[in-house]
Amino acid sequence: MSESILSISDNSEVILHFDLKLSDGSAVDSTRVNKKPAKMVMGDGSLTKNFEDCLRGLGAGDKKTFEISANEAFGMPNPDNIYHIDRSKFAADTELSDGMIMGFSQPDGSELPGIIRAVAGQSVTVDFNHPLAGQDVIFDVEIIEVR
Structure with missing residues (x-):
């Protein structure tokens, strides 16, 4: 069988x-x-x-x-998931570059990955859409x- x-x-x-x-x-x-x-x-x-x-x-x-x-x-990417964050919100020694993926702490303690899309002066553009x-x-x- x-x-x-x-x-x-x-x-x-x-x-x-x-x-x-x-x-x-x-x-x-x-x-x-x-x-x-x-x-x-x-x-x-x-x-x-x-x-x-x-x-x-x-x-x-x-x-x-x-x-x-x-x-x-x-x-598809959602424009509402792209944020402009003031550079002062990042540690002073944090090196930020386009395309870099880093974790951002959420209020509930979880971490959400964000992709650095641009750094212009004191403004950092972070994309929280899924990388794909x-x-x-x-x-x-x-x-x-x-x-």
């Missing part, structure tokens, strides 16, 4: 390798770099719903590539195990 292969559905525990690339092929993230697959549970918030939807129905051994539009991946907002992405997956 052969064991049936589980396919990914709600609450499945999934072990997978993935590569996330921009549409031009440049690498964004990969579990293969450290040769350590990712482990997640569907619906736990590790992946957005649209990324999870790509995985549904796949089983151990499946390899698949998905092209995901910016709207479906990380959304507005980008189409390629999501390559290899499912190792489904439980």
